[in-house]
Amino acid sequence: MANHLDSIFAAMADPTRRAVIERLLDGPASVSDLHRPHDMALPSFLKHLGKLESAGLVRSEKTGRTRVLHIEAAPMAAAEDWLARQRKLWEGRLNRLQALAEALERPKT
Amino acid sequence: MANHLDSIFAAMADPTRRAVIERLLDGPASVSDLHRPHDMALPSFLKHLGKLESAGLVRSEKTGRTRVLHIEAAPMAAAEDWLARQRKLWEGRLNRLQALAEALERPKT
């Protein structure tokens, strides 16, 4: 099983990084574009980008002196899938409980 | 905006904790039941349960000497919602790009 779910969830467990993801959904952007709205030194910010990239949520390419980042949708889908699967199991359980409760209310058919 | 997304995502960024969640979808369980399959000292394991609980993913109640945990579905839904929202924005962007590409192929209608 894909246990890079670890790094995917970890990457999303930070508001700065989630903001970067949201920003990148609007289209690719350079490091300094992404950095601008965040009140944080560049090297600190770069660490966040590094985590996003090593979790596979983002890819980057350097042309000239600027590095451009763009989003990679698949890993986020993996995280969403895990959550959706859990939710379905949970709903299934609720349904079974409800069926049980109904069966108890009407003891003999 | 719900910035306890931080603790929710962080709570899910660990395989032990995800396993506990999966186990609890099957129904409530005591601390030692949950602990049994994990090769880890109890105090270490308790820290994981603590994170799940303080992220609101799980609730617990102590009766007698045993503590029973059960899952709380809502916070996981919040995480799933965030992801689903991002995915929709992403798909929307892809659609716009595709529309643009088609418009460029057929320059004059």
Add this chain to the structure above:
DNA sequence: GAGATGGTTAGCCATGTGGCTAAGTAATTC
């Protein structure tokens, strides 16, 4: 080619995380 621009590297710091052992408490059981 000097200066500005855009990133990168190195290194420091405080705090958080994930693991452990040892010892303690509280409820059950015999």
Add this chain to the structure above:
DNA sequence: GAATTACTTAGCCACATGGCTAACCATCTC
């Protein structure tokens, strides 16, 4: 009431994380 069971607390450790400054390329621009 002694022993067992089921946690809990305290305290330690190594390493990761999230922030910083300072200094260093590399590439445009004038």
